[in-house]
Amino acid sequence: MSTQSQRPGGPDLASALARVREVTEANLARTDRDAAFPVEALDELRRTGLLGLLVPVEYGGLGGTVRDLAAAAQSLGRGDMSVGMIFAMHCQQAAAVVRYADDRLRKELLPRIAAGEVYLASVTTEAGKGGHLLTARARLEATPDRLRIDRIAPIVTGGAYADGFLITMREPGDAADTDVSLVYADRGQLEVTGSGDWDPMGMRASHSVPLRLAGSVPGHQVVGGHGQFREIAGKVFGPLAHVGWSAVWLGTAAGALARVLELLRGPAGRERFDLGSDLLLTRLSRVRQRLDTVHALLAHTVEVVESDEDLSRPSRQLLLNSLKITASEECLAAVDGLVELVGLRHGYLKDSPTRLELAVRDLRSAALNYSNDRLHLADGRLALLDRGVTFV
Known part of the structure; x- marks a missing residue:
């Protein structure tokens, strides 16, 4: 397609x-x-x-x-x-x-x-567990025909407007915090209450507010069976998150470059900027190089994910994590380079048609959206397992 x-x-x-x-x-x-x-x-x-x-x-x-x-x-x-x-x-x-x-x-x-x-909104964050996606503190309570949910999440992107939620919960009974189930709940099956405001530096329209979700669902709304979230995360959540996020970040940086090029090539830009300047051309080259690098890595990763092979292999996990880390860093660096290129008026002020100020604020969140530090720690362990240094 x-x-x-x-x-x-x-x-x-x-x-x-x-x-x-x-x-x-x-x-x-x-x-x-x-x-x-x-x-x-x-x-x-x-x-x-x-x-x-x-x-x-x-x-x-x-x-x-x-x-x-x-x-x-x-x-x-x-x-x-x-x-x-x-x-x-x-x-x-x-x-x-x-x-x-x-x-x-x-x-x-x-x-x-x-x-x-x-x-659909995703409910995976939980107070007190940091960024540990594969653990859950709140436990499902099982009754003869229903599963009771009572869950507080500090960040739920778009949750106040969602029609349904996929929620990570500890499975019922005497389960460890790593026995995580993924449960679908329709908004009508829950009482949804907000518990805070959303006033961030960037990503302001994502409206990622804290929510409490309480209610009950029938047993067939457990996705993949009890305790199976680790597999879902490895085969769907993780790969599609890193591909989807990286594509969005690349789009944001590419859009910023396109608007800068429109400015430079327009009548006002030709009067303000020397398009033959070695410094300007070198900076443009470096910005484009960063974006081409992310684009190539994204295309390769998509090909690997679509092959539907074993994504749990260390080399494939390293690739997925490298995509996220590289895209988050290089896209921000590219836009920062554009700010330096066009200067204060069109790189820093909010009323510029380049919208670089907004792109910088938004892209600054990319390294924090499932922390790059956490991914580097995981990659260090994975690198030890890939003794042959294979590339997918």
Whole structure:
């Protein structure tokens, strides 16, 4: 499926993405200023069927691939990094349902996602456990026909606007904190209460507020079976997170470069800047080199993930982590280089059409979004296991 593909009865993917970007641009100044969730962009994602990008055609979705996710996330990231991340994280959740939910939950949920009725939020953060994705403190409480959820999460991207949630919980009974289950809960099955504000430096429209989720669900809404989240994280959550996030960051940096080039090549830019300057040309070259490096690494990683081979091998885990680390660092460095290139007026002030100030604020979050320090620690251990130094 390419950006020219069509969902049955719907627009081609390129047109759908263009419509979302147009709506995003129209509301960008307000959503960033007010740290407001981009409701209008989400509404367009619903109308265009893009929420069902990774849902199989048999359930009414677009039947897209990991490659399509990367292309769409990059496209949306060019307009607003918050919108791109919201979309990429939703697709990650949808992919987990596609691959691991039982038949009953698939039939109940996937057509609703494809129709734009369900925007999914991820609930994996928990107070007191740091960034340990594969552990859970809150425990599911089992009754004869229901599972009781009572969960507090310090960060839930878009959670106040989500129609459904995928929640990590410790499995019922006398289970260790590493016995983690992934549970789907519809908003109507929960009491959702907020417990704080969202006023960050960047990523302001992501509206990643603290939430408490309390309620109960039937047993078939456990995705992949009790205690199986480690497998889901290794085969879906981790790979699609690193691919999706990196694509969004690349899109944000590429969009910044495109706007700078438009400025430089325009009449005002030709008067203000010496396009024959060795320093200007060298800085442009370095920015483009950084983005080409990320693009090549992203394309290679997508190819590996789509091969559906054993992603648990150390060399493949190292590749996935390297993509995330490299993209988070190089995309920010590229935009910082653009700030130096165009200077104070167009690199630092908020009213510049280059929007570099916003891109810097947003991309500064990339290294913190599942900390690069934590990934480097994991990679050091993985490197010890890959004694042959294999490259996938």
